[in-house]
Amino acid sequence: MTLLQVVVGGLLLGAVYALFASGLTLIWGMMNFINFAHGEFVMLGMYAALLVVTWLGGGPALFALAAALVLFALGAAIYFGLIRHVLRGPMLAQILSTFGLALVLRYTAFWIFSANFVSLPQTALSGTLSIGGLLLPVPQLAAGVAALALTAGLHLLLTRTAVGSQLLAVAEDREAAMLVGIRPDRMQALAWGLAAGSAGLAGALMATAYPWSPSVGATFGLTAFITVTLGGFGSVPGALYAGLMVGAIQALSAYWLGPIYKDVVVYALFVALLWLRPQGLMGRA
Amino acid sequence: MYDKSRGMSGPSPEGRETMNELLRPVALLFACLAVIQPARAADDVKIGAIYPLTGNSAGAGQSAKDAVELGAEIVNSPHPGLEKLPLGAGAGLPGLGGGKIVLDNADHQGNPQVGQQQTLRLITEDHVVAMLGCYHSSVALVATAAAERQGIPFVIADSVALNITGRGFKWVFRTGPIAPDFAKAYAEFLTDLRKGGKKIDSIAVVNENTDYGTSVAASILAAAKTAGIAVAAQIPYDANGADVSAQVLQLKGLKPDAVIFVSYTADTILYFKTMKNLDYLPPLIIGDDAGFSDPSFIPNAGPLAQGAVNRSAFDIGAPGSNSYAINQLFNAKHHRDLDDTSARWMQGFFVLADAINRAGSTAPDKIQAALRATDLGPDRLMIGYRGVKFDETGQNTLSATYLIQLQGDHYVSVWPEDRATAKLQWPMTGWRQ
Known part of the structure; x- marks a missing residue:
């Protein structure tokens, strides 16, 4: 029973990782642009949720939606204000621009919100479901379900709609896409908006389960990069499988070997898998 | 900012707070300019302090900084009612002709490497006469080693790992319990x-x-x-x-x-x-x-x-006690009580200020000698130690918890x-x- 609890807990955490990584896979995997500020988007989503809950008294649906919308707007604004310009520069400038953006967002949050840890009030979305002795914390459960829904939604958007095809076309070849009448700026801004919006949603849902401070982005950031790489660049379902896998492996190795060994196990398996399959679990070679 | 004591409800106090928070960088910039300004009273004393101001322990670090800054204010300006504390009632350091203490604060991010660099920078570039730190024991271990090589006294206010003292260092003094x-x-x-x-x-x-x-x-x-x-x-x-x-x-x-x-x-x-x-x-x-x-x-x-x-080691205590009076000053300013960590920092600062005053000089070896000679009874502290008296390793033998x-x-x-x-x-x- 305890083992089952460990695995379920790991999978629920894995779903959170997947949720966290979903926006990253959109930008990094498809636009070929490394966004180091992704963790900060999630952090801003958490604070957006907190403000909605404490100021407006919003319930889970409202605060998650509000965080997603606020971050969508921010993502699009960042594309037009910063990314569009650095895209013309060398690769290094592109990488460092989002690194700088991450620091600006993080330290602005330090000034505005202070360094103290905060968490959502217990009333927001809390409690534990007990199913035959198996304990399922409601916040993590909600994050897990949302991760599945979001992943499915993004996947369908990219593979089944005209907008998705246009997004992929721009990612594939910007010039060629322009020749067939697609406006790349609009599509790229949409991609940044979607990525930031899903990060905001992830942040709002994670805020129900975790205490955070402005530096939370760094804690989850590395795991998100690992998840995207492991899942395969550009594969939204891949990020979900990878997230679940990382969560379950971490939980099992923490339980069997001790918490300090869990990252050793995960990263060792990560390196081994990339050695065997450099394109990741679901990526194309 | 969202802790209970400051209120989570109405937008109006929140807005004011946000303004204050936004003004903080500007204030910080002026503080930095003030520190590097060459024209200043000759007898001011610069003390370097490293805290975790960002990173996962930033809350504790900010709180420690608030406490040390209040400590400096208590030393630098008259505070009637704090006669029992060394330097409490009067203004400045009488041993240095009324010189004031200037704090040179730095962030070590909870990272030992950063702590070491900041310590070296404060000592070699800013020429601080003594150091105060660190919260993280891992940072204290390397930062004290840097200060030891430079021959600058380092007061450890709250880091607890046993081997911070007891490595044969001559410039490390720890006021808190281990x-x-x-x-x-x-x-x-x-x-x-x-x-x-x-x-x-x-x-x-x-x-x-x-x-x-x-x-x-x-x-x-x-x-x-x-x-x-x-x-x-x-x-x-x-x-x-x-x-x-x-x-x-x-x-x-x-x-x-x-x-x-x-x-x-x-x-x-x-x-x-x-x-x-x-x-x-x-x-x-x-x-x-x-x-x-x-x-x-x-x-x-x-x-x-x-x-x-x-x-x-800290308890607010009864009205009339040092701890009660100081907690009132702290609470009036920051809308929360001192906690054990911030109180140990403030006590560490007071011990260092008292030693510099008794040294009557900013020469590191004089301050080191004065720290060695420290002998404070429990009634002259703002925390519940049985006193402050260092053994040959630099550990306070009268610390308590x-x-x-x-x-x-x-x-x-x-x-x-x-x-x-x-x-x-x-x-x-x-x-x-």
């Missing part, structure tokens, strides 16, 4: 409980795995062995991890009678949330300061952690009996009201 002191306090407390008929057959120690947690855990294991208390498990973990359920499930399986957490802030809050989610509560939880004393702890985990025991318990939204003193202001709540109720 790991064996409170490991012994925990063992005595558990033995007292046992004598009182409570079942304490086994304990578990859960520690974060840097110098702080490792060193305190080792001391606790040694003290438990001496006291004849069985240790069911020692579980080291990484405080920056995002999940602690493996540790909680392991504890749930072992069922120890008491669990001692040596943990920082985010992980401590996460432990209580996870314990509630997984429905596990031992009869007794002892927190080793750090995360349990962070200003974020009670607002975030207070309703889940009723009855948690913590160590502290007491145990406090979270009851409602604040800690009350519960052990030892002669200092207790409330009865121990047993077993702890956690979130089960």
